[in-house]
Amino acid sequence: xxxxxxxxxxxxxxxxxxxxxxxxxxxxxxxxxxxxxxxxxxxxxxxxxxxxxxxxxxxxxxxxxxxxxxxxxxxxxxxxxxxxxxxxxxxxxxxxxxxxxxxxxxxxxxxxxxxxxxxxxxxxxxxxxxxxxxxxxxxxxxxxxxxxxxxxxxxxxxxxxxxxxxxxxxxxxxxxxxxxxxxxxxxxxxxxxxxxxxxxxxxxxxxxxxxxxxxxxxxxxxxxxxxxxxxxxxxxxxxxxxxxxxxxxxxxxxxxxxxxxxxxxxxxxxxxxxxxxxxxxxxxxxxxxxxxxxxxxxxxxxxxxxxxxxxxxxxxxxxxxxxxxxxxxxxxxxxxxxxxxxxxxxxxxxxxxxxxxxxxxxxxxxxxxxxxxxxxxxxxxxxxxxxxxxxxxxxxxxxx
Amino acid sequence: xxxxxxxxxxxxxxxxxxxxxxxxxxxxxxxxxxxxxxxxxxxxxxxxxxxxxxxxxxxxxxxxxxxxxxxxxxxxxxxxxxxxxxxxxxxxxxxxxxxxxxxxxxxxxxxxxxxxxxxxxxxxxxxxxxxxxxxxxxxxxxxxxxxxxxxxxxxxxxxxxxxxxxxxxxxxxxxxxxxxxxxxxxxxxxxxxxxxxxxxxxxxxxxxxxxxxxxxxxxxxxxxxxxxxxxxxxxxxxxxxxxxxxxxxxxxxxxxxxxxxxxxxxxxxxxxxxxxxxxxxxxxxxxxxxxxxxxxxxxxxxxxxxxxxxxxxxxxxxxxxxxxxxxxxxxxxxxxxxxxxxxxxxxxxxxxxxxxxxxxxxxxxxxxxxxxxxxxxxxxxxxxxxxxxxxxxxxxxxxx
Numbered sequence: 001x002x003x004x005x006x007x008x009x010x011x012x013x014x015x016x017x018x019x020x021x022x023x024x025x026x027x028x029x030x031x032x033x034x035x036x037x038x039x040x041x042x043x044x045x046x047x048x049x050x051x052x053x054x055x056x057x058x059x060x061x062x063x064x065x066x067x068x069x070x071x072x073x074x075x076x077x078x079x080x081x082x083x084x085x086x087x088x089x090x091x092x093x094x095x096x097x098x099x100x101x102x103x104x105x106x107x108x109x110x111x112x113x114x115x116x117x118x119x120x121x122x123x124x125x126x127x128x129x130x131x132x133x134x135x136x137x138x139x140x141x142x143x144x145x146x147x148x149x150x151x152x153x154x155x156x157x158x159x160x161x162x163x164x165x166x167x168x169x170x171x172x173x174x175x176x177x178x179x180x181x182x183x184x185x186x187x188x189x190x191x192x193x194x195x196x197x198x199x200x201x202x203x204x205x206x207x208x209x210x211x212x213x214x215x216x217x218x219x220x221x222x223x224x225x226x227x228x229x230x231x232x233x234x235x236x237x238x239x240x241x242x243x244x245x246x247x248x249x250x251x252x253x254x255x256x257x258x259x260x261x262x263x264x265x266x267x268x269x270x271x272x273x274x275x276x277x278x279x280x281x282x283x284x285x286x287x288x289x290x291x292x293x294x295x296x297x298x299x300x301x302x303x304x305x306x307x308x309x310x311x312x313x314x315x316x317x318x319x320x321x322x323x324x325x326x327x328x329x330x331x332x333x334x335x336x337x338x339x340x341x342x343x344x345x346x347x348x349x350x351x352x353x354x355x356x357x358x359x360x361x362x363x364x365x366x367x368x369x370x371x372x373x374x375x376x377x378x379x380x381x382x383x384x385x386x387x388x389x390x391x392x393x394x395x396x397x398x399x400x
Numbered sequence: 401x402x403x404x405x406x407x408x409x410x411x412x413x414x415x416x417x418x419x420x421x422x423x424x425x426x427x428x429x430x431x432x433x434x435x436x437x438x439x440x441x442x443x444x445x446x447x448x449x450x451x452x453x454x455x456x457x458x459x460x461x462x463x464x465x466x467x468x469x470x471x472x473x474x475x476x477x478x479x480x481x482x483x484x485x486x487x488x489x490x491x492x493x494x495x496x497x498x499x500x501x502x503x504x505x506x507x508x509x510x511x512x513x514x515x516x517x518x519x520x521x522x523x524x525x526x527x528x529x530x531x532x533x534x535x536x537x538x539x540x541x542x543x544x545x546x547x548x549x550x551x552x553x554x555x556x557x558x559x560x561x562x563x564x565x566x567x568x569x570x571x572x573x574x575x576x577x578x579x580x581x582x583x584x585x586x587x588x589x590x591x592x593x594x595x596x597x598x599x600x601x602x603x604x605x606x607x608x609x610x611x612x613x614x615x616x617x618x619x620x621x622x623x624x625x626x627x628x629x630x631x632x633x634x635x636x637x638x639x640x641x642x643x644x645x646x647x648x649x650x651x652x653x654x655x656x657x658x659x660x661x662x663x664x665x666x667x668x669x670x671x672x673x674x675x676x677x678x679x680x681x682x683x684x685x686x687x688x689x690x691x692x693x694x695x696x697x698x699x700x701x702x703x704x705x706x707x708x709x710x711x712x713x714x715x716x717x718x719x720x721x722x723x724x725x726x727x728x729x730x731x732x733x734x735x736x737x738x739x740x741x742x743x744x745x746x747x748x749x750x751x752x753x754x755x756x757x758x759x760x761x762x763x764x765x766x767x768x769x770x771x772x773x774x775x776x777x778x779x780x781x782x783x784x785x786x787x788x789x790x791x792x793x794x795x796x797x798x799x800x
Binding site for chain 2: 033047051054075076078091095097108109136137144148155157159160164181182186190192199201206208209214248251252294361363364366368369372
């Protein structure tokens with residue numbers, strides 16, 4: 001077991017133990033936001049017929065400037081009843097199949113109707129407003145690549161080529177096991193020396209934000225028996241996340257419980273603040289994380305480690321999202337570990353501005369409620385003046 | 401009814417007709433990503449007791465450097481059994497309530513245990529590793545403001561102050577009505593001159609991506625009767641979105657059907673490409689959008705107009721997200737309307753790079769499948785060289 005490693009080594013160890021999830025077939029719309037585990041091919045040419053791109057008249061180019069007879073009409077979805085001969089035209093709707101012999105479609109706005117004839121404009125370019133059969137995709141061509149994320153535009157294409165279900169990398173299922181005798185749950189009123197659980201709800205929210213189902217929420221008392229029961233119940237999930245019970249206290253039994261379960265502990269304690277007690281273990285079927293119990297430690301460790309593992313399993317990009325911002329005020333930092341300072345990034349007229357929010361300890365989530373980023377400071381003592389440009393990492397979604 | 405207005409006027413008209421949704425009470429975790437319609441207050445002081453921030457010993461500062469007797473132990477969640485007197489200390493766990501008289505908590509790593517006594521370090525700062533009752537929040541203080549978005553950190557705080565349900569601005573319910581005789585649905589095999597619907601699935605995905613339920617999907621034939629039936633079925637939703645049937649063709653009956661329903665048409669046709677035929681109408685209870693039937697027109701109009709209305713209803717920021725990127729290749733644009741050129745933005749070593757993807761027409765979604773942004777060009781003719789810096793608007797989520 002590795003101890004007191006740096007945060008980059010810790011993340012690399014997590015990622016090197018994380019494998020892509022198995023593929024599963026899901027209905028197309030459920031695949032939104034997931035990554036395709038199969039490539040998809042065009043089932044026929046697209047467009048499947050020479051398609052009119054405008055409401056107007058299907059014509060031959062030699063008839064430009066002439067008065068031609070309107071010999072028919074094709075609505076979208078209908079089969080043209082005749083082919084086009086010189087000196088004639090056919091009224092046609094956007095999306096309709098062009099009659100055989102069509103060389104261009106002239107939009108309604110450019111012709112003059114004179115009884116049963118129309119006067120065509122003097123210049124008509126060949127193929128104007130006609131999408132020729134197969135010009136967008138040929139039958140059999142790849143229209144969507146394996147390993148790409150399924151967006152609304154992808155769904156548009158996939159629906160059009162007849163995909164009703166698609167194979168995607170399965171999102172992992174998670175269990176969250178809270179620990180700590182000081183916690184009360186659900187509607188229970190906390191006593192004088194107890195508090196309501198908040199990590200369970202927060203982690204469930206972080207998990208939901210990644211597009212996953214809500215986790216199985218369990219609570220364990222501070223005993224090896226209770227922890228063993230919880231981990232057994234959690235064992236049908238691919239990822240098990242503990243909060244609390246990983247620090248120095250006499251009741252911090254999570255490392256022992258994880259070992260008793262048969263998992264091998266990859267590392268315990270990371271040289272970072274917050275989040276020093278972080279534990280990471282694995283079995284052949286599970287990734288197990290022991291997050292510290294303080295809300296902001298738990299939040300950061302989920303964001304930096306657990307969410308990267310989840311994204312890797314789902315085939316998504318998992319690197320941090322960086323940005324540059326000016327500091328809104330002086331930032332003084334002092335730690336012998338890598339320090340992650342919470343902050344709020346907002347757009348101002350002349351770029352991004354970051355206001356550090358780290359007040360008090362990692363237990364004080366009240367002070368950090370609007371944070372969406374953190375600034376990473378290497379070990380040592382630092383004083384950054386207001387207006388200094390810093391590189392930050394986003395935590396929440398990209399703000400306006 | 402306004403005709404052929406510019407895209408900014410169009411968006412302003414949509415927004416000025418869009419009102420915030422009513423508030424609804426939902427379970428806390430369902431409120432993730434929504435905007436609070438009520439402020440939330442601390443139900444008691446936080447922390448509710450003087451809380452130990454480390455595993456160690458509760459001490460008095462005058463005992464620094466002395467050997468003191470360990471007279472008890474307090475685990476988290478327990479009531480301290482005695483108060484602290486000079487010359488004594490109490491073993492204490494992170495999160496536990498400090499005994500009366502505690503002036504500091506000394507972490508385990510800094511003391512030496514000698515039988516039933518411990519040797520304290522020579523310097524102990526008052527209040528070190530103790531979070532005093534009420535120092536994070538006072539009972540009755542606002543812990544979360546109305547109009548703020550509910551993030552995982554907000555859920556952490558809200559759970560801790562006992563919020564089990566919260567009032568949020570209700571997400572609107574949508575109906576999507578596809579039109580066009582050329583469309584086939586579900587498992588039906590398209591014929592020689594027909595194609596599968598893709599707009600219904602794409603719009604459902606765009607709607608889901610905003611955190612809403614899947615829309616009611618309806619299809620109308622190209623007749624006023626069929627359109628009237630569909631709009632009647634859709635009328636229990638706050639937003640009705642048509643695709644197709646708003647252009648110049650003889651079967652483009654959506655404007656008539658919308659008027660027949662009793663809606664007043666605010667505008668029809670916008671000086672933009674793609675998306676010229678866009679229609680916007682309203683009744684006292686509905687916003688009604690008529691999107692053009694081409695996939696990329698429909699996509700852009702949903703993104704630029706419908707999604708902004710949805711976000712405004714939900715109390716969210718609705719302005720476009722801009723960025724700056726270098727062009728990966730020359731961009732030649734020519735239109736008498738405002739042109740929105742699809743592109744793919746990616747991060748490169750030296751910043752963001754945008755590759756324009758606009759090939760062929762707005763019917764060709766194959767060419768735009770990986771687009772996540774567009775460049776907006778004013779009416780006229782433009783030639784931008786590769787490497788020029790352009791301002792772009794994000795469409796999909798923020799990429800890595």
